[in-house]
Amino acid sequence: MTSLPQTRQGAKKLGLVIDLDICVGCQACAVSCKEWNGGGHSAPLTDSSPYGENPDGIWFNRVHSFEISDADGQSRLLYFPRSCLHCDDAPCVTVCPTGASYKRAEDGIVLVDADLCIGCKLCSWACPYGAREYDEDDGVMKKCTLCVDKIYNPNLPRSSRLPACVSACPTGARSFGDLGDADSHISQLVRQRHGYDLLSEAQCQPTNQYLPPRPKRNSQNESQGEEVKRLPASTKDTASLLKGWMNKLLPTAKNEA
Amino acid sequence: MHPAKSVIFFTLLSGLGLGVMNIAFAAILSGHTGSARVGLILVLGVFCLGSGLVCSLWHLGHPERAWRALSQWRSSWLSREGVMACVAFLPPLAWLGLEYLAEPLNRNLEAYLAILALIVNVVTIHCTAMIYASLKPIPAWHNGYTPLNYQLLSLMSGSIISLWLLNLYAVRPPVLYIVTALAVVLAAVAKIGYWRFLHVRKPIFNINQALGVSGDIRAFDPPHSAANYLMKEMMFDFARQRILPLQILTLLLAFVIPLLYVGLSWWGGVQFGIYFGGMAGLSMLVGLVCERWLFFACAEHSVSLYYGSRQV
Secondary structure: OOOOOOOOOOOOOEEEEEEOOOOOOOOHHHHHHHHHHOOOOOOOOOEEOOOOOOOEEOOOOEEEEEEEEOOOOOEEEEEEEEOOOOOOOOHHHHOOOOOOEEEOOOOOOEEEOOOOOOOOOHHHHHOOOOOOEEEOOOOEEEOOOOOHHHHOOOOOOHHHOOOHHHHHOOOOOEEEEEOOOOOOHHHHHHHHHOOEOOOHHHOOOOOOEEEOOOOOOOOOOOOOOOOOOOOOOOOOOHHHHHHHHHHHHOOOOOOOO | OOOOHHHHHHHHHHHHHHHHHHHHHHHHHOOOOOOHHHHHHHHHHHHHHHHHHHHHHOOOOOHHHHHHHHOOOOOOHHHHHHHHHHHHOHHHHHHHHHHHHOOOOOHHHHHHHHHHHHHHHHHHHHHHHHHHHOOOOOOOOOOOHHHHHHHHHHHHHHHHHHHHHHHHOOOOOHHHHHHHHHHHHHHHHHHHHHHHHHHHOOOOOEHHHHHOOOOEEEEOOOOOOOOOHHHHHHOOOOOHHHHHHHHHHHHHHHHHHHHHHHHHHHHHOHHHHHHHHHHHHHHHHHHHHHHHHHHHHOOOOHHHHHHOOOEO
16 A cells, blocks of 8 residues: 555654764675575565676665765765665655555554565655665565564564664664654664754655764864874974874873773 | 656657647547548557557566556556556547447537546646656656646647648648647747756755765765666766757757748648658657657756765
């Protein structure tokens, strides 16, 4: 059914919270997602020419990286995992002509019924985030299922009933929970860290929230009053530059963080 | 957006078929009934619409399930277009069936059928346009020019082809000449206006909104080493220098040559109308294929912000 379900305030909205401050771009979430979905609801995830010149394939989670330069010319890297945000006002659901694309009323997960999908690709055009990909082999659209076959799976221990990407993340950058419950752990996390809707201008009301990178510590915003050691100016000679660098690098009683 | 041949020919042929049918029903409404010429134009219209729908099936991963696309008309413009296109077959088939296989309708009923058909066809074209215009991630399509251009190009293509067909029967109604000339001019103005809009419009989305992070951002490591479905479908790569030459070619082939044909055919007589109609029609169709190609190729999708674009 491609009309969006009517849900009441406070209804269960399962989703992910992705912390852009601690994601290190290791790609473990992307790989574990691919591996889990190789055997589950959306299997197989087609790869064409995987060892050839132009490999192509379906991945539900892709980790981008960006370089951010601020006004001072300081740069930092941002690692950005992109996957379906299970939007409340999901345009991919309403544009589907067959009813294959649907949003579950009980938990808000957006899924594709591969038996109904005709592969017209309109849902992938409608999604501003590029969450949906077309499988050339199966002729249907595929997307993140929020591991619906893992989170409710009675054959797994409770601690494993999380999306594969959340289980795999080594830094704890990914969290899973009920964003419709204001008192849940991840709703509190979103409030504390000022989590936000991605590309809110597209008006999809995404469920998944992203936590912004924290400001970089530099002489402009020393929050703890601790003097941040900086490299000496280049007027000094190489030996003292090296010494200064070694001092900064090696932990001592004085500068141990 | 990748210009898929199936979608180019689907929109072109269905618009042409509906436009041709509109001219036939307008003729029926104004009293030109009981003639084989009107019947022939209707048959051509039905054939073009049907061919267009068949073309659209090539775009699908599972064309055998395409009938399911008629079910979600409550929410989906694509579904609405499918339903309306099926409904659009009914008035011409009804008219043809009654005219040739049974008793022709009395004048009043025939006029009502013609009005119904005209409304159904205009709504069908609107639904087709809204499939594209309803997509927020594609600002090049998400505006009022899209439905306007679909209507005008359908009217223009339908009237040029009808004009040529009628010349074959030495029928040269002045009204049709005026309507055709107006349609070509209006369609050209609207198309140029759309291209100008694309050139001057402010971007709707930018990279900072896409990531929710402020600062000067540029893409660093890509998420994958080769292109994927998203890049191939939404980020069609072509030399931007080709846009202006293709626009000029479109104007010449789709608008200038057909308009010249209308004028020269009026003053040159039936012989000119017959011999050059085919060329003008062909020129218009090639020009419209260029126009469709540009419509897709020049449209950028917000997902490109994650792959290196700064704004869309």
